[in-house]
Structures are given as structure tokens and as C-alpha cells.
Amino acid sequence: MSAESRDEAAWWESAVIYEIALISFQDSNGDGRGDLAGLLSRIDYLKWLGVGAVWLTPIYKSPFRDLGYDISDYCSIDPAYGSLEGFDRLLEALHGAGIRLILDLVPNHTANDHAWFVESASSRNSAKADWYVWADPAENGGPPNNWLSRFGGSGWEWCEARRQYYYHSFLVEQPDLNWRNPQVRAAIADAMRFWLDRGVDGFRVDASAVLIKDRLLRDNPANPQAEGKPPPQRQTPVFTDDRPETMDCIEFIREVIDAYPGRMLCGEVQGKTDRIGHFYGNDRPRLHLPLNFALLDSKWDAFSLQATIDAYLNAIPDDGWPVWIIGGHDKQRIASKIGEAQMRVLAMLLMTLRGTPFFFMGDEIGRKRVPIPPDRVRDPFEKLVPGYGLCRDPERAPMRWDDSPDGGFTTGRPWLPLEPSDGAANIAAEQRDERSILALFRALMTLRREHAGLQRGGYEPLRSQNDVLAYKRRDGRNEILVALNLAAEPRKFHWQGRGRLLMSTQLDRPPEPVPDASILLRGNEGVIIALEPR
Template identity: 50%
Template sequence: MGEISAGHGTRPWWESAVIYQIYPRSFQDSNGDGIGDLAGIAARLDYVAGLGVDAIWLSPIFPSPMADFGYDVADYCGVEPMFGDLAAFDALLGQVHKRGLKLLLDFVPNHSSTEHPWFVESRSSRDNPKRDWYVWRDPAPDGGPPNNWTSDMGGSSWEFDPATGQYYLHAFLKEQADLNWRNPEVRSAMDDVLRYWFDRGVDGFRIDVLWHCIKAEGLPDNPPNPAFTPDMGEKRKVLQQHSAHQPEIHEIAGGFRAMADSYGERLLVGEICLPLDQLMTYYGNDKVPGVHLPFNFHLFEAPWNAEAIAGFIAEYEAALPPGGWPNWVLGSHDAPRIAGRLGEAQARVAAMLLLTLRGTPTLYQGDELGIGKVAIPADRIRDPQDVRQPGLGLGRDGARTPMAWDDSAQAGFSTAEPWLPLHADWSTRNVAAQDGSNTAMLTLYRRLLALRRSHPALSLGDITLLSAEPDVIQYERHQGDERLLIALNLGTQPRKIRVPADRRITDALLTTIPSRGFDGGLTANEGLILKVEPR
């Protein structure tokens, strides 16, 4: 199916890296309030380093009323007291760097909390100097919202402010007011935020909903979505033609990139949920560079079959601009758990896929334990997206439940009841229970990550997609004289491995089914990494 080359030259650290996402509320509680914190993360750094990852991305840790669990920022240059303080952050950063790891923070530039001092000033009067820092408009002639834009959390994107007689825009909750990125003062203030954290020593940022950050001039109505059905959620009633992904966003991303590049090898990862052709524009171009890694979420929604996934891999690789480095994501705080979607056997195959494709993979905490679907009782639901649109399956709480460290009370996460319930099988599905087990999911992840470190073909090598049996994805990774063949059976029937005529298998490095010896083929639900040589 063709070879895709990684190119040549000096390679930045993040091209060979694996990123590990930590959701701070749910990683480790150090003070017994049932909520994870920075000191808890610091206490578990040996575990993270021992996995074999290279960088940690923390979901937001900034002061926040927590209407959307930290994505409603009330101070971009502080630490939420439930997580600790700046001293705790500096201590964590020092310990991360001491272990040779990098630390990325979550930057939320599209909107702030309505409790942020900027918005408090903005809504205080129509002539306040910060009024234009947010998007305010008069009511429509009938007194309703200025246009038909819908919030990603359901309902209108506009909230009326009786005191000043205007509506303000919010792409998400009404507690999350959209900043006006057409105002140069907003851009300058956000530059100061990036500079503050870079000066403090952070290694980069994941940029939240980057594609939302600027809106079309005049704020025209969005066109209706002809494919809309109620089970999609209200945000899909209209197509976000004017409320997101505007041409000017690339200038904004270029400004972020210039700031990062001025500090050396700092990484910017952009959250961009768009079709492939639009996603690729966020890499930028020779005149205006974009973010280093526009997040590739497409495996979340791809049908889990070999033909579809192999086709997408080829399409994605072919779409990359010159010099664009791929990246892959299979789990996050916003998506259902891999094992819950696919079952444990295929979750193992998915892990091998994620960690052997060309590019930078991002892992999500707990996926290395194989945590599956977690049922959240109605009285424990915390996600505002689920609360506002019940019954549509939009809730994200199931992906945000606490890590299970051992079989002690509260799974070693806390001495108090956790803010969300643990997964049902936590007493046997935890780090201590899986540690040292030859058959555990955690052991598979550690072995995969160790192979990436010891085999340059996996971390930086080129990729050649190969023809394969039905239900099977096959590709070769190669760097210099090293060649590895990856064969993944996404089906429930044994399959043959199609070894190219000019190759021979010399060793089986890893199987997703550790109790099985290699017999030259694939059993059901099996992934293999094989060493091959030219005949």
C-alpha cells in the first residue's frame, strides 16, 4: 500500500515521545477530600515514569468554580486550591523533570469563567474597558438570542444579561463566556499567560477547543444540519460554519507557535475535532506555522474493523503536509473507555495499534488497566453535559472515575469517598493486582512502551502498509536496517500472516495474548510484533 517516510534531520523530543494524560481530580488524593491533587500526582510519579512514557499532560489545574470541572477558568495564572498552590505545582514540575519527563498544561483560550475578573468587569457596564473582551450583542428584534448558534452543552449559545440588556456568547456552558479573539488586548493578555507558564518551566500546552477561538464577522446564523436527529444532542442542530474554524484561527495559532518556539523545544498540541482535510490546516504552512500536533481523534469514531482503520491510516498519512508529524489518540477524559467500547481482548489489540503506528501517541490514565464501561448511578452524575441532555449517552463521567491503585479502601485513591464512583471491578482491576502479572493489561502496556524505547523503528521509523487477510491490519515499521512487522487481528477467527515475499520472520517480540506461543499465524483477537529481515 506504499511507504510513508518520516523524513530526515534533527528530531524534536516529542516526535519519539509518548504522552500520558492525567485527569487531576481522579489520579491520587493526598489530603482525604475525595478529589485528586498535585501532591497526589507527585506521589505517583514513579509509577508514571515506570510505565515508560515521556511526557505528562494535566487537565486544567487553574482556579475555577468547577462548573465544567476546570474548563471554566477564573485565573489563568494560579492553581485551584483543591489541587494545591503554586508551590505544590513548582514541586511537582521539579519532580517531573528530575525523572526525565516533560509536563504539559491545558490552556483554555476560547472562554473563561464568568467569575474571571475580566468577565466581571466586562458585564459591569456597556462602556467598561473590558466590555469588548467578550462577545456581546443586542437581542434579536423579537427579544431573543442574536442568532441561532447552539451550545455544545445544549440550548442556545447566548445568555441574556438583564443588567446591561445584551446577550453574551458561550459555546459551552453559560458559566463559560467566550473571549473575543478579534480584540488585540485579549491576544496580548493570553500571550502573557503562555509566557508566565513557560517562564515557570512548563514544556508545552494542550490547547482546548482551538478551532472554536474566533467567530465569523457579523455572527451570521449557522445553516441547519440536514442530518440532525434528536439523539445527536442539540449542538448538532446546526452546522458550525460561522461559529468555529474561521480562517483567522490560523493567525492565532501561529502566534501561539511563535511564543512556544521562542522558548526552544516546547510542544503545542491542539484540540481540533474536524474532518481530516480541515484538521491538516492546523499544522500551518511555511508562512504561518501552526501547532506541532493537531490532535487526531478519528479513531474514536472509526468503525472498529480492519478495512476501515487501515484505510484511515493510509488516508491520514497521505494527508499530512510536508514535515507534519502524525499523532494518535484512543482515550481521553471526553471519550468512552477503550475497553468499554471494544471489550478487553480488542482493547489489547488497540493498545498495540496505538503504540506501534508512526507518530506521537497519547495515552489516557486507567486505559493501561483495561478499565471498561463504568455505570454512574443517577444521583452520582456530575458531568453538566449529561445533566443538561439526559438519556442521550453524552455523559463523560465514566471516563473520569478515579484510578485504582490497590484493593484497600477506596482503591488507595483516597481515604474518603471519591468524587465519582470507582469501576465495579476495582478490587481486582488495580495497579497492585496487575503489577508483575504476565497476563495483565498493565504488563502489556509496559512491554509495548519498552519496545518503543528499545526499537527506533517503532518510535521514529517509517511505515509501510501491507495487504492482509480479512479482519487483519498489517504494516512494517523500519529504521535503518531494523524492520518490524505488526499484524493485528480485529476479528474473532484465526487468520494467516501475509509475510512479504522478500521478508522472513526471525523473531516474535510481543503478542497481546501472553499465554500463547507464536505458531506463524494469528489467533482471534491477537496482535503481534515480529522482527523480520530481507530474504
């Protein structure tokens, strides 16, 4: 395969992927909810920013109890977002701008008003009777076992029509599909083909590690580290999560997408870093990109990050392509954890590590968690399991495009409140500032496109010392050095050889030679240096 054709076949290895929660991106009709037409109106921004692909949270027909992850029809657009015709216009416009589109695939569960579940719940003799996870009551008439829902309480719900319980990993209104049933697999495959035939470039598989549950319905043991955790985490989910049979399900999904050249499959996986490798597959491929949240979970200092990066890279197969994520629709904003100054350092880290970068809308302006008044909370997790500080609404608040009260997002009442406009970061103000964090994100993506070594080049770690995280990227004889000061005070950094400064996180140092193999890094500053060939 030529280099050019390989670039096309594995476009996700060089692309930067931008997650959008459509409901919070841009409203076009004043109903306070983002929609397809709103996203269409912002394509110029996406092109200006330089992202290579957009991943949308679910846009399918849904009662929207959990951000659309409760799907009523896999092959239609929810009317609140638009229509199939509007989707086709959006996809054509994105492709015309050189931007690919990834949709969320939710194969583990449906909404309880999906026609499949309505039929399955109607009778044990219905045509779809075995399409969901059903079980008889325990001897005492209660739930079949002790499995818990992630949203609190038992994972089992009684159905009077069948005189059985159905299992729901998430909300009671989100019954789990039975992936042991070939008809279920075929139906999900048909839904995938519906969108692939329309031209989408791939899928992000939601909850891919929980597709199969233990056939014997064995009870989960108690979690020995449960103290202080919310009730759903008080068990070790041995028999509900990451079962060996799940890999066969993922391999099946991969076979569907592999019939369409140049399409990509990424997925939400679970478990510790040392488990992520098996989601790539061995003899049978699984996910192109198992999503990696290690940077979000790491302590924020040079030694911890050095260890986090090394542990992850050692955990994936030699031919596996790395993934780095700094935000998401159900992950707390990292800017609230590390602060505005270090957010710039994180941006440089994200865009220069070997692998595919993912970030969430708003990360590019260093957005923090948005305060949500109790009477405006929409997240079912916070409503059902309150008091643990895990509400996801602060991340899902609408984009702030300008400094108006509703941020240029809507002319109506936004579905979730925005932060106060006074002093809040917004796209318009950041675009006017040549040294803003938004300008930094854009400049880093531009530099990444211009240097092959930053896209697919090799990675060579250097020893972290004196609060500086450092590494090299190499493409043939061309070497690029990245040095990141994780401290708020200046640090001197030394290396072998000479180089030329390409960029500082402060965007105030011009490209210039660095002849003495050392540089004084200001507090919270990172630099990229092109090294002279030896």
C-alpha cells in the same frame, strides 16, 4: 542540527503522552479529589510505566462547573489541588524522572467569575468592555441570532448591566473571549509565559477550532443529518466553528511558544479527517500535534482500520507528524466498545504506528466505562442534555490503584464513584501479573524506545486480508513487521522473507526465529516481528 539536538528539540515525536485528569488520579488529603501532592506520590509509577510526558487537565483556579475548563485565574493553582510551590515541586520531580509536563490551555472562554468578565460585564465603557463576544438584541429583543450552546439552548445570555447579550459556546457560566481584540491575545500570551517561565514543556489547546466566530453573526443552517442527535448538534456550525480567521489565532499562540526552544503545542481540533491537515500550518506554523481521534471513531475491523489509517495519513502534510489517541477525558472508553481482548491489539497498534501515541489514565489497565448512579452525576452535559448516552463521568471516575472499596484513591468519599471492587481491574493486581494488559503497555513502550524504527521510522502499509491488519516500520535496512488479528478466531499470516518474533500481545511467546515467513495468529493476537535484512 545534529540527531541528538533534534531529538531534544522534537522530543514529542518519540515520547508517549499520558493524559491525567488530576481530580481523579490520586487524593493526598482525604477530601475525595485528586491533587498535586497525590500526583507527586505516583511519579514512581509513571516512571515505571515508561511515559515520556504527562498532560494535565486544567489545574487553575476554577468554580469547577466543567472539570476546571471554566477558569477564574490563569496564573494560579486552585486551592483544592495545592499551591504554586507544590506545582513547582511536582514539575521538578517529573523532570527529575525524565518526564515532561504539558498543561491545558483554555483560550476560548473563562469562568464568569473571572475578573476580566466581571469588569467587561459591568459597563459598555469599562476598560475590558470588548474582551468578550457581546452583541445587541435582535429586533424582537431576543438573542442576536440562532447560535446554540454545546450544553443545550441558546448560546446567548442576557446581561442587564450592559443591556446586551454575551456569547457562550459552552456553559452559560463560560463566556467566550473576543479573540479579535489584541488585548485579549496579549493577556493569554502573558498567561502562557507565566507557565513557560516556570518550566512547563508545552500546552494542549482546548477548543482551538472555535476561537473566532463570524463577524456578521450570521445564523447557522440546520443540520440535514440531525435526526437522533442531541439538540446542540441540530445545526451545522458554519459560522461558529473552524472559521478561517481561527488559524491566525493559533499561529499567534504558536509564536508565543516558539520563543521557548523545545516546547510543544498540541490542540483539540474539529471537523472530518480531511480537515486536520490545515491545523499544521503552511508558511506560518500552527500546532505541532493536532490531536487525532480517528482510531476511536473507526469501526473495529481490519478493512475499516486500514481505511481510517490511510485516510488520516494522506490528510496531513508531508512534513506533519502524526498523532494517535485512544482515550480522553471527554471520549468514551474504547475498551467498552471493542472488549478486553481487542484492547490488547489496540495497545500494540497505538505503540507501533508512526506518530505520537496518547492515552488516558486507566487505558493501560483496559478500563471500561464506570457506572454512575443518577444522583452522583457531575457532568453538566448530562444534566442539561440528558438521555443521549453522552455523559462523560464514566470516563472521569477516579483511578483504581488497588481492590479496596475506594481503590486506594482516597481515604474519604471520592468525588465520583468507582466501579465495584470485586473483579475490577486495578494497578496493583496488574503490576503483579506478568502477562496483564498493563505489563503489555509497559513492554510495548520499552520496545518502542529500543527500536528507532518504531519511533521515527517510515511506515509501509500492507494489504489487510483475512481479518489481519498489517504494516511495516523501516529504519534504514532494519524492518519491523506488525500483524494484528482483528478476529476472535485464529488466522494464518504470510509475508516475504524471514524474521524473529519480538513480542506477542499475549506476552507468552519468547523471542524466537520465524523461519518460514508465516505465523499462526491466535484469536485477538498481534505480533511484532523483526525482519532479516534482504
